[in-house]
Amino acid sequence: MRVDLPATLFDRLWDSHVVKRRADGLSLLWIDRHFVHEGSHHAFGQIAARGAAVARPDLTFGVADHYVPTRGRGGPVADASIARMVDQLSANTAAHGITLFGLDDPRQGIVHVTGTEQGLTLPGLTVVCGDSHTSTHGAFGAYAFGIGASEVAHVLATQTLWQKKPKRMRINVDGRTAPGITAKDIMLTVIATIGADGAAGHAIEFAGDAIRTLSMEGRMTLCNMSIEAGGRCGMVAPDATTFAYLKGRPFAPEGALWDRAVEAWAGLAGDPDAAFDREVNLAGGDVAPTVTWGISPEQALPITAAVPDPGRIADPVKAAAARDALDYMALAPGQALQSVAIDRVFIGSCTNARIEDLRAAAQILAGRKAVVPGLVSPGSSLVKQQAEEEGLARIFTEAGLEWVASGCSMCVGMNGDTVPAGERCASTTNRNFKGRQGPGARTHLMSPAMAAAAAVTGTLTDVRRFA
Ligand SMILES: CC(C)[C@@](O)(CC(=O)O)C(=O)O
Ligand code: SF4
Structure with missing residues (x-):
């Protein structure tokens, strides 16, 4: 007979990492993996100010991703402030004996792609990084979550973190x-x-x-x-x-x-x-092939649907949000989603730029031409290499899309990888709020295959047309 209460996977992960419980309900958790990126320099500054060492450099891994340029790699970084951040990450990781997948490392990539493809994220571990999309690593049965700058400093100094159990x-x-x-x-x-x-x-x-x-x-x-x-x-x-x-x-x-x-x-x-x-x-x-029509990921519909009419949305808050979204996105109520013309595509990001994603997009693009410009940025430098070996990169470039190096790129509008104001982008990323891909940019979130289909037709398109 079992005496303990039935536990969920999450309960198990949580319980096996609690070091100490506090009366106010917070628990001190042991952290198994800590990823740091260029944005983590504040935290290194905080521990330096306190004269603290990194407690477990062997469990800490650096990755250059957020700010790295996707073009002109191999040479010096042109933008001085970005070069400084990349250099700072190299200096901080070197000073503390932390393994770094830096700008010129063949394993470099977006932290959530590199960390997982290197086998650093394993089932049962706690994984943190100063980035909300650290949740990605949970795919392995790990408790993985994003943390703030002062928490990054806490983990650097102690390899633990105070948390309230969700x-x-x-x-x-x-x-x-x-x-x-x-x-x-x-x-x-x-x-x-x-x-x-x-x-x-x-x-x-x-x-x-x-x-x-x-x-x-x-x-x-x-x-x-x-x-x-x-x-x-x-x-x-x-x-x-x-x-x-x-x-x-x-x-x-x-x-x-x-x-x-x-x-x-x-x-x-x-x-x-x-x-x-x-x-x-x-x-x-x-579940149908789905796209977002608005400025929140919840504003998503099957591709065969029409743009909603805010006048028919009963909930006044949701109706107002829909009005605001249609205004920003320049869409009319009742317009068929498949009639919406796009200006550009982006295939990339920690959401959808792994090898399987690139294969799915290439399958649609093979032997076809994109009628709009677009950018393909692989999730890591190893994915880039593999995609080149498999002939996927050639499919993208022959279709007329630009094939660039790995980084956060147009997901966040970095280093000139932006969607110009007023343009509409079919994007494989995860966020579509106002201005995410550049000031005034309009983002439609979708799968890599759907983005590829949109590239070929120039409108939001049901990928099943290509089956
Ligand atoms: C740094 C930023 C662009 C970020 O990676 C931050 C985050 O997810 O915490 C994002 O995707 O919004
Ligand atoms: S969501 Fe975009 S900006 Fe954030 S980590 Fe992923 S690729 Fe980078």
Whole structure:
């Protein structure tokens, strides 16, 4: 007979990392992996000011991603302030003995792509980084979450963090999705259903057949956007797909250690009778290729739908938000989404720039031409190399798209990788608020295949037309 209460996966991860509980409800958690990037210089400044050392440089990893230029790599960084940030990361990591995947390292990439492809993120670990999309790493059954600058300093100095335990939420996507439906479509549908704050205060666990059948890339896309649903983190219980992805990765355990690790990871699932504070159920079969029409990720609809009419939205807050969105996005109520002309595409970001994403986009673009300009920025330098070896890069350039180096790029409008004011971009990223990709830029979020289809037709397009 079991004497302890049934536990969810999240309960297990939490309990196994608590070092100390405080009367006010906060717990001190042990942190297994800490990623730092160029933006982490404030935190290094804070520990320097206190004369503190980095407690566990062996568990801390640096990645240059947010500010790195995607062109002219191999030479010096032209922009002086960006060069300073990149240099500062190199200096701080060198001074503290931290492994760095720097600007010119062949493993460089967006931290959430590089960290996972290196096998640094493993099931059962706590993973933090000063970036909200750290939730991505939860795809491995890790408790992974973004932290603020002073928390980064706390982790640097102590390898621990004070946290309040989030509530538990399970999102079940049952049944199979139709062919061509991706994790991005599932997640945009989830966010449209529960709202951009629908998971506020909760740790999300994704479950159900439609999730189980996703690749690791797909699971990372889901968990990446947990934050766009307001969640503290997202996770998928580890399984054979997880282990197959991890086996042989540079930092993954090897030999007898690997066997022991897999045995332990296989036991990480939650108890079947464990209770969640909230459950949401979706039918995988109902998920269509989905795009956003507005300025919040919850303003998303199947591609076959029309732009909503704010006059028909009963909730006054949502109606006002829709009016504001249509005004910014220059869309008319009732307009068919597939009639919306786009000016540009962006295939990239920590959400959708892994090899599987690039393959999906290339499959649509092969032998075709893009009728609008566009940028493809692989999620990491290793993804870039692989895509070049597989001939994907050639497909993109022959279609007329620009193939550049890895970084946050047009996801955040860095280094001139911006969407000009008033232009409309079909984008594989995760955020579509006003001005995200540049002042006055209009963003439609979608999957890589959908972005590729939009590039070919010049309008938002149902990718199933290309099946
Ligand atoms: C630094 C910024 C652009 C960020 O990566 C920050 C974050 O996610 O915390 C983002 O995607 O909004
Ligand atoms: S790719 Fe975009 S969402 Fe991801 S970390 Fe960079 S800026 Fe943030």
